[in-house]
Amino acid sequence: MSPALNLAVIGTNWITNSFVQSAHESKRFTLTAVYSRKIDTASKFIDETPSIANASAVKTYDDLDALLADASVDVVYIASPNSLHYDHTLKALNAGKNVIVEKPFASNIRELNELFRVADAKDLWLLEAYRHIQEPNFLKLRDLLNDPAKKNEKFGPIYGASVNMAVYSSRYAKVLEGEEPNVLSLQFSGGSLWDMGCYPIMFTQALFGKPASQSYYPVIIRTGVDGGGHIVLQYDAKSSNQKDTFTVHAHTSKIYTSTAPTEIYCEKGTIRINGATGVTDINTVEFVPRGSKEAEQLADTNPEYTGLLNLTWEAKELGRIIVEKDRKTEASLRSLSRDVLEVMEDLRRQNGIVFAAER
Numbered sequence: 001m002s003p004a005l006n007l008a009v010i011g012t013n014w015i016t017n018s019f020v021q022s023a024h025e026s027k028r029f030t031l032t033a034v035y036s037r038k039i040d041t042a043s044k045f046i047d048e049t050p051s052i053a054n055a056s057a058v059k060t061y062d063d064l065d066a067l068l069a070d071a072s073v074d075v076v077y078i079a080s081p082n083s084l085h086y087d088h089t090l091k092a093l094n095a096g097k098n099v100i101v102e103k104p105f106a107s108n109i110r111e112l113n114e115l116f117r118v119a120d121a122k123d124l125w126l127l128e129a130y131r132h133i134q135e136p137n138f139l140k141l142r143d144l145l146n147d148p149a150k151k152n153e154k155f156g157p158i159y160g161a162s163v164n165m166a167v168y169s170s171r172y173a174k175v176l177e178g179e180e181p182n183v184l185s186l187q188f189s190g191g192s193l194w195d196m197g198c199y200p201i202m203f204t205q206a207l208f209g210k211p212a213s214q215s216y217y218p219v220i221i222r223t224g225v226d227g228g229g230h231i232v233l234q235y236d237a238k239s240s241n242q243k244d245t246f247t248v249h250a251h252t253s254k255i256y257t258s259t260a261p262t263e264i265y266c267e268k269g270t271i272r273i274n275g276a277t278g279v280t281d282i283n284t285v286e287f288v289p290r291g292s293k294e295a296e297q298l299a300d301t302n303p304e305y306t307g308l309l310n311l312t313w314e315a316k317e318l319g320r321i322i323v324e325k326d327r328k329t330e331a332s333l334r335s336l337s338r339d340v341l342e343v344m345e346d347l348r349r350q351n352g353i354v355f356a357a358e359r
């Protein structure tokens with residue numbers, strides 16, 4: 001394998017900790033620098049990341065320009081609040097750095113198009129960190145559905161799907177106490193659609209393509225964002241890469257939890273998908289043939305990586321794309337990211353949810 005890429009991180013919450021540990025596990029990256037608004041926070045982050053082999057070699061910065069001027073940094077991973085992704089990514093690209101940005105890429109499609117433009121003009125790598133579409137059990141399902149012969153023989157036409165990602169957030173409790181955490185704030189491009197709904201939408205579009213039309217029925221909470229709701233994605237033979245006509249019901253929430261599995265309804269039976277959290281960390285993909293109670297396991301139940309949040313597959317693949325200069329895969333991931341953000345932006349606008357980034 002080629003030498004590991006030197007990684008710098010922006011944002012020091014638990015997701016960055018998970019990503020760095022997974023990035024180390026993937027052997028594609030070595031953490032070399034941490035940016036935080038406070039040096040003490042950056043140092044604490046390093047202390048609390050057990051996969052760092054040599055803590056004294058990792059540099060800490062509280063000046064973003066200084067981090068981005070560090071010539072040893074190859075790739076910057078950005079896990080700041082959503083509203084800051086655009087500025088942080090633009091700065092990193094303008095400093096000549098490759099960038100991996102946490103989901104969702106940006107507050108709107110206008111920002112995303114500009115980031116793609118700058119990355120292309122500078123011949124840099126720019127990728128969005130969606131972990132669930134890199135998990136082997138997801139890829140196995142996608143390969144089965146996207147091979148017309150296999151799909152028709154085993155499943156037949158698709159008639160519908162119910163895709164779930166609804167988990168109560170302790171940060172909603174803070175809203176009830178009168179606070180406004182970033183993830184549930186219009187100021188920081190928060191809300192359930194942007195934080196959680198992006199997962200079922202990405203899952204659906206990675207399997208079936210861009211819907212012909214979409215709608216969203218949210219519960220708006222005190223801070224003005226959507227706390228959760230029901231998304232309807234409609235496919236017809238033209239829009240669906242499955243050439244079927246069907247409707248997907250996607251469920252997102254940060255104000256209550258759904259324990260329902262994700263299901264895909266086909267002529268010959270039902271595909272049932274269980275993840276540790278909705279459509280992420282997929283443990284089982286079962287097929288229950290029509291009229292049967294017996295489920296056939298389609299997933300690999302003994303995955304290679306077991307750590308933390310299953311981010312290792314994502315880190316491994318994003319690192320591979322950059323090291324192997326795989327522009328084809330980058331372009332297809334970017335196209336998926338753009339299609340998903342377009343749908344999300346439309347759902348948000350239909351409901352009059354306006355982020356501060358747009359006022």
Ligand SMILES: NC(=O)c1ccc[n+]([C@@H]2O[C@H](COP(=O)([O-])OP(=O)(O)OC[C@H]3O[C@@H](n4cnc5c(N)ncnc54)[C@H](OP(=O)(O)O)[C@@H]3O)[C@@H](O)[C@H]2O)c1
Pocket residue numbers: 010011012013014015035036037038041042078079080081082084102103104129131182183195309
């Ligand atoms: N892939 C996943 O499974 C997953 C899971 C969770 C979150 N995420 C994504 O990760 C990103 C971060 O989410 P989060 O919940 O960790 O966000 P957050 O706690 O609001 O902020 C993340 C980090 O950004 C910095 N920050 C916070 N408020 C800021 C402000 N007002 N101005 C500048 N910097 C600020 C902080 O780092 P410093 O104090 O060190 O500056 C903080 O640790 C989001 O895009 C989210 O969608 C992804």
